[in-house]
Amino acid sequence: xxxxxxxxxxxxxxxxxxxxxxxxxxxxxxxxxxxxxxxxxxxxxxxxxxxxxxxxxxxxxxxxxxxxxxxxxxxxxxxxxxxxxxxxxxxxxxxxxxxxxxxxxxxxxxxxxxxxxxxxxxxxxxxxxxxxxxxxxxxxxxxxxxxxxxxxxxxxxxxxxxxxxxxxxxxxxxxxxxxxxxxxxxxxxxxxxxxxxxxxxxxxxxxxxxxxxxxxxxxxxxxxxxxxxxxxxxxxxxxxxxxxxxxxx
Amino acid sequence: xxxxxxxxxxxxxxxxxxxxxxxxxxxxxxxxxxxxxxxxxxxxxxxxxxxxxxxxxxxxxxxxxxxxxxxxxxxxxxxxxxxxxxxxxxxxxxxxxxxxxxxxxxxxxxxxxxxxxxxxxxxxxxxxxxxxxxxxxxxxxxxxxxxxxxxxxxxxxxxxxxxxxxxxxxxxxxxxxxxxxxxxxxxxxxxxxxxxxxxxxxxxxxxxxxxxxxxxxxxxxxxxxxxxxxxxxxxxxxxxxxxxxxxxxxxxxxxxxxxxxx
Numbered sequence: 001x002x003x004x005x006x007x008x009x010x011x012x013x014x015x016x017x018x019x020x021x022x023x024x025x026x027x028x029x030x031x032x033x034x035x036x037x038x039x040x041x042x043x044x045x046x047x048x049x050x051x052x053x054x055x056x057x058x059x060x061x062x063x064x065x066x067x068x069x070x071x072x073x074x075x076x077x078x079x080x081x082x083x084x085x086x087x088x089x090x091x092x093x094x095x096x097x098x099x100x101x102x103x104x105x106x107x108x109x110x111x112x113x114x115x116x117x118x119x120x121x122x123x124x125x126x127x128x129x130x131x132x133x134x135x136x137x138x139x140x141x142x143x144x145x146x147x148x149x150x151x152x153x154x155x156x157x158x159x160x161x162x163x164x165x166x167x168x169x170x171x172x173x174x175x176x177x178x179x180x181x182x183x184x185x186x187x188x189x190x191x192x193x194x195x196x197x198x199x200x201x202x203x204x205x206x207x208x209x210x211x212x213x214x215x216x217x218x219x220x221x222x223x224x225x226x227x228x229x230x231x232x233x234x235x236x237x238x239x240x241x242x243x244x245x246x247x248x249x
Numbered sequence: 250x251x252x253x254x255x256x257x258x259x260x261x262x263x264x265x266x267x268x269x270x271x272x273x274x275x276x277x278x279x280x281x282x283x284x285x286x287x288x289x290x291x292x293x294x295x296x297x298x299x300x301x302x303x304x305x306x307x308x309x310x311x312x313x314x315x316x317x318x319x320x321x322x323x324x325x326x327x328x329x330x331x332x333x334x335x336x337x338x339x340x341x342x343x344x345x346x347x348x349x350x351x352x353x354x355x356x357x358x359x360x361x362x363x364x365x366x367x368x369x370x371x372x373x374x375x376x377x378x379x380x381x382x383x384x385x386x387x388x389x390x391x392x393x394x395x396x397x398x399x400x401x402x403x404x405x406x407x408x409x410x411x412x413x414x415x416x417x418x419x420x421x422x423x424x425x426x427x428x429x430x431x432x433x434x435x436x437x438x439x440x441x442x443x444x445x446x447x448x449x450x451x452x453x454x455x456x457x458x459x460x461x462x463x464x465x466x467x468x469x470x471x472x473x474x475x476x477x478x479x480x481x482x483x484x485x486x487x488x489x490x491x492x493x494x495x496x497x498x499x500x501x502x503x504x505x506x507x508x509x510x511x
Contacts, residue, residue, distance in 0.1 A: 003320070003333050004406070006362035014359035018348060025347035084343030091307045092360045093333035247309075 004093075011094045015102035023106055033072050034114050037064035038121050045126045053128030054217075057118060058210035059182065061142050062202060064114040066177050069149025070156070070170040073107045077157045078166035086246045096246070107150055108143060115142040134213045141212030145205040147233040152201065154240025161248045177202045204228040258285045260334075260410045260441035261306065266315035268301040268465075275301040277465040278315065283410070288432060288442040290456035292449075292501060295510040298465040299445045303414055306443070308332055320409050333361070335410040336403035340418065342395040346388045350379065350398055353387065354405070361406035377401055393424030400431055411435055413444040417451060429455050449498040459497075463505045476500050 023030060037060040044056050080086060089099055119135060122128040130138065153170070160166050177200070183189050184197025185206070197203045207225040211218040259282040268276035276298040283289040293299045304310045306317055308328045316323060322330040344353050351370055358365045365373075374380050377397040379390075387395060396416065403411065413432065417425040432455060436442050446452055452459055453473045460470040469476060477495055480486040486495060486503030 003322070003330050004362040005329050005333055006360065010362070011360055014356050018345060018352065018356045021352060022345055022347040080345075083346070084339060084341050085345055087309065088337075088339060088343040089360070090309060091332060091335070091337040091339070092357070093329040093362075094360055095329070 006093065008095065008098055011098050012102055015089075015098060016105060019102050019106045020109075023110070030072065030110065033067045033110075034064070034117060036067050037061065037114060037118055041118060041121050042125055048126050048128060053122070053126065053130070054134075054210050054213045056126065057122050057128055057130075057138070057213055058206050059185075060118050060122075061115055061138075061209055062145070062181070062206040063178060064118065065111060065142065065146050065149045065205065066174055066202070068107055068110050068114065069146060069151075069153045070174045070177075072110065072153075073103070073150055074153035074157045074170050075163070075167055077103060077153070078160075078163040081157070081161075081246065082163045082248050084247070090246060104150060108146060111142055111146045112139065115139050130213055131215075133215055137215050138209065138213040141209050145209055145229065148201050148205050148229050148236065151233045151236030151240060154244065155236040156240075158240040158243035158245075161245065163248075181206070199225075199228060201229070201232045204232065259283065260285050260320055261443060262316075262318045263302070263306065264316045264318075266302065266305060266317060267313045268298070268305055268310065269313040275465055276305070276312075279460075279462065279465070279467045280315075281460055281467065281470060283441045283443050285409070285439045285441050286436060287457045288436045288444060288455050290452040290459040291443060291445045291462060292447075292452055292459055293445075293462035294505050297462045297505070297510070299462055300414070301465075302462070303412060303443075303445060307335070307337055307412060333406070334408055335412055336406065336408035337412045338396075338399050338403045338414065338416050340414045342387060342399045344387045344399075344402075346386060349384050349386055350374070350390075351383055353398070354402060357402045358405050363406050365405075373401055373405075393420050393427075396420060396424065396428060400428065404435065409440055411440060411442045413442065415446055416444065417446070417448065425451075449496065449501060453497045461501060461504055468504055469500075473497050480504070 040063060041056065041060045044051070048056055086099060090096060115138070152173070156169055156173070157166055160169055180189065180193065181197050181200055181202030184193045185203060187194050189197070198207070204225040207222055208229055211222040261283040263282070264280050265278045266276055266280070267274065267278055279302060281289070291299050291302065301310070305312045306324070308324050308331065311325070316325070318324065319331040320334040322334065324331045348356070354365070354370050354373070371380065371383065374383055379394060379397060382390060382394065387398065390398065400416070411432070417428055420428065429451070432442055432444070444456065456473060458470065458472050459476060460467045462468070471479065477497060477500055480500045480503060481495055483503055486500050489502045489507060490499045
């Protein structure tokens with residue numbers, strides 16, 4: 001009897017269809033993830049003249065990236081691992097990387113959607129307009145910045161197996177990132193905390209995003225922030241891949 | 250027992266398989282073959298090494314030593330080819346709860362490179378009496394219905410080898426009998442079946458051969474009738490006989506001991 005091995009592209013296409021359908025059926029939770037940066041964007045309308053449109057947009061996109069990477073990706077992976085869905089897929093004739101690639105592509109699609117929504121709401125509600133290059137580079141930087149947070153989400157599901165503990169941990173890390181990152185950058189938590197926030201994954205990604213939204217403002221410090229972001233992404237991905245287990249036993 | 254002549258072609262070959270977790274050896278140099286047209290049962294107490302052996306055969310864990318081949322494909326060097334020739338039913342029906350049965354069937358048919366039209370999916374669901382559940386999600390089905398869907402998906406590509414991990418746990422007698430019939434039909438078509446179970450009744454009812462595994466080693470391997478026959482005078486077995494007549498369960502407990510395993 002002939003042994004049929006499907007092409008990776010065919011498997012990826014089947015997995016993507018299933019993962020997008022799953023995401024759509026869970027749209028209540030992904031709506032919540034999308035709503036957080038938009039609510040902050042609308043509520044900061046009065047701060048735009050003081051902080052600048054680029055700072056407001058980059059902060060909101062960074063918060064959105066944090067929500068998707070931590071709350072969306074890691075919780076979905078932890079839940080499906082606990083249900084044995086990965087094990088069921090892995091006994092089929094497919095490579096493990098196709099399963100994770102499909103998950104990541106779905107999250108990157110969400111990040112693109114979130115970034116576009118922030119641009120649209122920013123334009124119509126907060127009256128923030130950028131150059132075409134700013135929108136384009138900003139979008140690219142958002143996708144690149146997502147590597148840090150998807151990597152962090154991967155590291156959390158790599159180090160923690162229990163889905164409830166993953167959920168609690170991601171909420172805690174999310175809260176810490178938002179509070180320390182956002183308020184630290186405002187300078188309300190003191191100089192030292194401000195420095196930590198600037199060079200934290202939150203601060204470096206926000207800085208790179210801000211420079212992406214206004215490409216003319218790219219400086220040496222932005223390059224350092226970019227390199228730091230790459231370093232964070234590599235560190236998180238290495239931890240996430242090294243310690244990740246497909247089953248929860 | 251099948252009335253059809255058994256095809257003596259090993260579909261699954263396990264050769265001196267060892268599985269270790271750190272310093273703990275879960276499976277110690279076990280070897281066996283499963284032939285076409287045969288239902289082979291792997292029995293053992295909890296922690297005996299059944300699941301580790303099965304996981305190694307499924308390619309989910311890497312053996313520390315030994316070789317496994319499915320239809321001549323080595324699981325280590327040709328994992329995709331080996332897995333393409335096996336159908337697996339895990340203990341839990343591990344499917345995406347957000348998808349409908351039709352969507353799950355479509356997903357797995359594409360993973361196994363089987364083109365199914367809507368009419369063919371409908372036909373297959375009709376064969377397992379689930380046409381009225383076509384748009385239901387897996388969580389909306391009863392345990393028996395879920396197992397039927399799981400078996401359908403496991404055999405969607407007509408695999409040469411079927412691996413069933415405690416498939417009838419928690420099922421009512423009707424669902425269990427239905428599943429047995431389907432497994433026997435599969436065997437009667439010349440395919441090989443490897444089943445793990447804690448039910449001696451099930452092993453006796455459907456298995457052509459049985460391997461009893463304990464502490465990671467195979468301690469007996471034969472047909473259920475021969476296992477009973479060969480242990481009729483075994484003092485360890487006679488000591489645990491409950492109803493005056495030696496059963497497969499008596500042989501199992503006699504050989505593996507009465508101590509409760511974790």
